[in-house]
Amino acid sequence: MVVGLYTSPHLVRFNERIQVNNEKISDADIALFMNHHINQIKNIQTTFFETTTAMAFDYFNNKSIDIAIIETGLGGRLDSTNVISPTVCGISSVSLDHMDILGDTIQKIAKEKAGIIKDNIPIVTFDQNKFVIDIIKKTAARKNAVLTIIKNSDIELLSFDNQGTLFKYKNYTINLPLRGEHQILNCVLAINLAEIIINDIDQDKVNKAIINTSWSGRIEKLTKNDIYFDVAHNYDGIKAMINTIKSNHPQKKLFGLFCIKGDKNMNSISDLIRESFHQIIICQDKNKYLLSVNRLSKILDKQRINYLSVSSVKEGVNIIKNINVKESVGLIFGSHYVAREVYNEFGKDFDKTYN
Structure with a gap:
């Protein structure tokens, strides 16, 4: 299976943003896209993020990927990534951030985040601020989108230390090599999204993938x-x-x-x-x-x-x-x-x- 990943921002090198099967886009491929589309970029006056998003989609198309994991850049409703027709959507923790653009209350920001919810497309999130959940629920109902809300009570914390966390969720026993209980929710969100995309998912492969996870710049x-x-x-x-x-x-x-x-x-x-x-x-x-x-x-x-x-x-x-x-x-x-x-x-x- 060929998997594309588009995230932002990068830590050190721009190439981190666009990856296929853990291989970052090359400088040559970046230059190829820019040379081919420079006139369009100038004529339309696309923003940096719009250009980057188009580059990612073009690269994924050229690589004939099977699945693309696309992270919104800022908010959701008006984000340039929101042009896609997804198989499933996920919303992680919603907090007061980018308030000059998204709004000065958690409700306003949640409405922007909920803008990625599409008609009849499953949506997954985890239990969090009441105002956030209410907005996600209402948007999902209006869009006829099946909503899954992961609850803390669904997760059994077995142990944690400075190397990571061991926990149970559904039939999984997960050894997560990321520090912090907040990463458990991110992990469980990813599991739920994968289960929707892949029928009869192999639990051993899930465990193997998670135990080999690393994430620079996170504790x-x-x-x-x-x-x-x-x-x-x-x-x-x-x-x-x-x-x-x-x-x-x-x-x-x-x-x-x-x-x-x-x-x-x-x-x-x-x-x-x-x-x-x-x-x-x-x-x-x-x-x-x-x-x-x-x-x-x-x-x-x-x-x-x-x-x-x-x-x-x-x-x-x-x-x-x-x-x-x-x-x-x-x-x-x-x-x-x-x-x-x-x-x-x-x-x-x-x-x-x-x-």
Whole structure:
């Protein structure tokens, strides 16, 4: 079976976004698409994400894939990925994110997310915020889409540690090598989607696939000492990250290196930082894509959070590396866009380590 995968954003290289059977699109194939379609791109003035989505669909067509896994870029209703006619749709955790575009309440954001629900196409989600579930239910009913809601009570947690989680779901006993209970829901969502697509799915193959799962930038341990990198950048993601680290290291203080985009709900994120971190260090990425240290420091001052500002990711990482590892945990978090800098500071060759 040939499987295409389209996700965003990338961590280090653009090629990560478009893959077939775990092989990333080549630079040559990217150039081929751009050379062939450059006039259309200029004439229509497509956005970066629209162009990327078209590239993915064209690449998948050329590779004669059997199944495509397509992640929306932002929201859902107006997302350029939403032109497809899917076999099944899945909605994961809905939280306050991209509020300048999707809306300033969880209800508004949920309506945008529910925009991927299609007439007579199955939809799967998991139990979460009541307002979110109500909107998904109403949209599914209006579209005559069969809705599956995964409940926490359907899952039996057997054990968890710093290597991953062991749990039961239906007839499966799953050994998930990702840190955090929140990843259990993502895993179970994926299982349900696969079961709809593939009749009489082989449980042994499911278990084998999951046990070989890796996901860079998700509570990823960078050293033998307790220093982690996580791309969490909204309230729910950061809360899940903190809860996981505290569960695995209950007696240790948290030190954080933090940078983030300007469209995030910093009020709620600030509450988490204030409650959870012994010290927070702030910085900005080399490309100046994230909030400047000056702007971020003003936000944290207003929220009465003690912090240390540094001029670069490199300087911040050096401080994190020198914390007392017997008493503390280091967390680098807040954005995908510092991944390359972070990996470089820990001597990791992304292409060799993560390909």
